[in-house]
Amino acid sequence: MTDRTRVIPDRLQSPLERHLKSWESLLILVAVAVFVANSFASPYFLNAWNLSDATFNFTEKAMIAFAMALLIISGEIDLSVASIIALASTAMGAAVQFGVDTPGLVLIGLGVGLICGAFNGFLVTVMGLPSIVVTIGTMSLFRGISYIVLGDQAYRGYPSDFAFFGQGYVFWVISFEFVLFAILALIHAILLHKTNFGRAVYAIGNNPTGALFSGIRVARVKFILFLLTGLMSGIAAICLTSRLGSTRPSIAFGWELEIVTMVVLGGVSILGGSGSIVGVVIAAFVMGLVTFGLGLLNVPGIVMSIVIGALLISVIALPRLWQKWRG
């Protein structure tokens, strides 16, 4: 089922041709089309502040999607990310009740993210368990702990300077979250595309046994990727909690689906081994613009989720149908 055959062509494509035919340029076309369609569909779309608001639809999810992209390229997956957000947010909310200040809250958010990531990484790399089941388990475990702590209550009363992370603006309409999104995108792009570590991630995704025999510490790399995903979930938890100003156990419910969709839409192979951060960045914009545009047209959230689900299946199905049709 997962056999991938590679055909070596007689002649290499020119770089220009390769770029034009790439998944990323197709995505850019889609993004532009969505942008144009939106600006015709709603008179409120082309407004700097509205567009700035629209970025909040994807910045927090995209931060996790970058790390998730690396994880999926290496052949693993983490479905517990949304639950890590819930647990980190609950921990920060609980700390507020003890009068912890903003730097302390940030440390707690990052720390919980790292611990959760380490827990996933331990179960997968040390215990040798399949990541899909492990993270389905930790998905209920982490959110379950939030439910035990909070029940049907909510934490509020975050310090006023904590609001900056989710509501602050760095310059005019450029939000702090958007700047953070750009910086994290750059860091992940360099990590994946310009370092030995990044090459190891691709190698593991393509052939874990081969990677092991060429001297890559497969378990360690995977563990670091789970840590990274946990850390990004912690950062997203800080931004989201700061933006909402409250914590309920159902916070960020169902985000894992949107994040995986974003990664797959960005051209990362769900079987591992290929993909790029640029693709994920453009996919984030596409999804953000689609949901924002539908929102302006008063489409309810659950109907948008049909669009997301269909998008997830069709971005994988369409290329395969195309290949089949061409024989």
Next chain:
Amino acid sequence: MLKRLLTSREALLAAAIILLLAVISTRFPAFVSPQNLGNVFNDTSPLILLAIGQMIVILTKCIDLSVAANLALTGMVLAMLNVAMPGLPVPIIIAIAISLGAVLGMVNGILVWKLAIPPIVVTLGTMTIFRGLIFVISDGKWVNSHEIGEGFKAFTRAAFLGLPTMSWIAILAVLLFSIVMARTTLGRSFYAAGGNPHAATYAGIDVGRTQFWAFTISGALAGLTGYLWVSRYAVAYVDLAGGFELDVVAACVIGGVAIMGGIGTVMGAMLGALFLGVIKNALPVVDISPFWQLAISGGAIIIAVALNSQANREKGRIILKRAEHAT
């Protein structure tokens, strides 16, 4: 033979359930009265039915995260059908439930078989699409008890030889699928396709088509459960059985179904479901908040999958030993 039977996964799990019941009975003797145990079994019947379907899917190296959404969509369609056509006899309703569920399962199956899309992606996608469709057809409204016909509700309340019909259906399904899995070509091909897909292909088994049938069976059982659920609780709404797919996967993993495919029994799936059912019903009795349930399910998944991987490693060695002694 007897020793193997006593140390089998199923026997251990049955012992664990009896131990659990014994511990509860020391403080709450009423919990183990035959009538209450009957109630626990009846409450767990939907989980047993879904776990059987999920087990078959997992046997073939797939996973079906759309079962709860399938259940809810079928349930909503039937409830609305009942409101529109109150005279529809129950056998026809059940036939519609099973067929509709099977068709929804076939959608998953086709995508996995014909387009070779990873099952986790397919069913994550269809899960949200099915849920979204419930909102679209119902307009977000509830179908309440007083709108649902008496005949529709009476079916699951009728008792036969002291047990409600829902329990009988679960028992029949366990018997039927025990025979199918052990004694039919299709049943054996589920094990073969998951145990070693390459060998199965050489033996003339179409692995993709076997996976398709697994999803179809899982869907049909989900559809049937959809009717039973709405009939029993006399209500249908968008979030019906939300998150139940995790309990179903948990029941399978606890029941000794190996997530990598090829290992698992109907009896194990049933016992796994009963284990969760006993815990769920015992929580309010021993005065623990129901908010603990999510975390307990998650913890149970992780512990069970860790134990499974250990047990399966041991198993390989024991088989070799036995073969050595035989010669």
